[in-house]
Amino acid sequence: MPQSMTSADLRIRNQVRLLRAVHDAAEPFTRAEAARLLGIGRNTAAALVGELEQARLLHEVPAESSGRGRPTTLLVPHPDGPLAFAVDFREDTWTLASVALGGAITELESGEHDRTPAVFTQIRAAVARHETPRLAMLGFATSGPIRDGHRLHISHLGWDEVELDSVLGEGWPPTVIDNDARLAGLAESRRGALRGKGTAMHFHIDFDIGGTLLLAGDAQRGGHNIAGEFGHMPLTGSTLECMCGVRGCWSLDVGANALVRRFGKQPGYGTGRELAREILHRAENGDREAMEALDANAASLGKGLGALANALDPEAISLSGLGIDLIRLRRNLIEERCLENLMAFRRDEPPQIVPGTVGAAGPLTGAAEIAWDAILAPAGLKERLQGRGSQPPGRP
Structure with a gap:
């Protein structure tokens, strides 16, 4: 000691x-x-x-x-013990859930929003409707990078550095917030396909692609809390200009927006998820144009994974969101392109590429995990134990 x-x-x-x-x-x-x-x-x-x-x-x-x-x-x-609330904020929808010690998730409410920061008021109202004295912490997964822990940037919604200190101001319970792709990776590392892996990578594919590097079960955040924007690296040779301000981003070739664009339709950032699902369904049924769009998406995914594996040497790579469909429908193509882009000496032992097992609940599960990390921090636990039964159950 x-x-x-x-x-x-x-x-x-x-x-x-x-x-x-x-x-x-x-x-x-x-x-x-x-x-x-x-x-x-x-x-x-x-x-x-x-x-x-x-x-x-x-x-x-x-x-x-x-x-x-x-x-x-x-x-x-304990049946009267603390609860965490978790929020998964998508580009067009949100979900609120309650999570007990042990990770059991109970969905409380969900809704659509108008793609403006007013959504935070909408979510706060939902939290208030379900709030209980047992609520100890709120974990929030959001679909964009959060610089320095408080400035949210979602380029395809036109959100330029939204100040979270303002939108998550007074009236909110104690709140921790992080990027959705990173939290999806955290969920896979703690409760899914990457459990027990020392070095791994996870990629969450929705409208575009984001990811995280996981070391000993922890998602890496970087110096300004914005590590993991792998979708904004020029990994596939694209010449298109991204809304982030960079030309040739990997995100322009992987995800729902890329699938829609390859199919000859206007992607419309923040929309198009249903059209992407329709394209996948048509590809499964042999539609040539849909199959070509799917092949391009899968090939670009594999190529980028190979490049990143050269740099970061993961034991395994997991995929969530649209990535689960891509690996189900085009596993061989993804693995072939990944292998082609690995350095020659790495090709005998390529990283395993697997579908995430937490599924669509990845960001929500990850949000619950960071909330429980905060609840179980030594300082908070010490305060709770010193109070014994003198405070409402679950309130830190």
């Missing part, structure tokens, strides 16, 4: 570790299993569980009977 860490600090550290273990686990586990997992004695584990139950964070419930002997109990989230 470091000299600067007191016995109280160590206790909080172990309480955080136990709560994180319950939150991250695929299934509930026993107090004895918790002791083994944390490398502590059973008496210490029992004391931790007792304190966390008193603070309305954990609860023990009987496991299914397995015969004679003392009944086993499992550690589960």
Whole structure:
């Protein structure tokens, strides 16, 4: 134990570790299993569980009977414990959900919006309709880069540096916010296809493509919180001008907008998702023009993945959003183009390219994860434990 860490600090550290273990686990586990997992004695584990139950964070419930002997109990989230709310803000829609310790998501409300910053007022009203004293933190996934943690930029909606400090001002619960593609990757790393991978990449494909580099389960944010704008790199040789101000962006060749453009239609940033789905359906049914548009999208995706794999050396690459359809319909083409663009010595062991298993809920799940990261931070947990039952359950 470091000299600067007191016995109280160590206790909080172990309480955080136990709560994180319950939150991250695929299934509930026993107090004895918790002791083994944390490398502590059973008496210490029992004391931790007792304190966390008193603070309305954990609860023990009987496991299914397995015969004679003392009944086993499992550690589960407390029924009156804190909740996180999560918001997934798309270019044209939004979804609000409630998320308990352990990651179980309950959708509360969803809606469309007019593609102006007034949507934040709409979402705040929805949060107020469902707000509860148990609400401890709100996690927000948004479809654009957030510079320095507070300036939101969504070029294809014409949003130029929207000040989040203003639109998420007074009246909001404690809120953490991040980019949707990064949060989709975080969700895959913690609860999906990239679980257990040391170095991985994730790409969320919607109207265009964004991604994140994941190291030991954490999505990398960069010096100004805007790392991961891989869609704005000239990876495929395009000469088109992007609305971001750069010419030749990868996003111009991958995603719903590129699919619509290749099909001969006007993409109309912020719209066109349904048309893209129709093109995919037509491609599945043998329509030549739709198949050509799909092939171009898949080939450009594979080419860019190969280039990025050369630079970042991921163990695996996962895809979400439209990427799940692309890999389902054109896996061979994606892998061929990726392989062609790998350095020769890398081709014997190319990174595995897999569909995300969290699915369309990736950004929402990631938003819930950063909210729970904040709830389970040592400082917040210490405050909650010191208050014991004197404050409403779930309020930090």
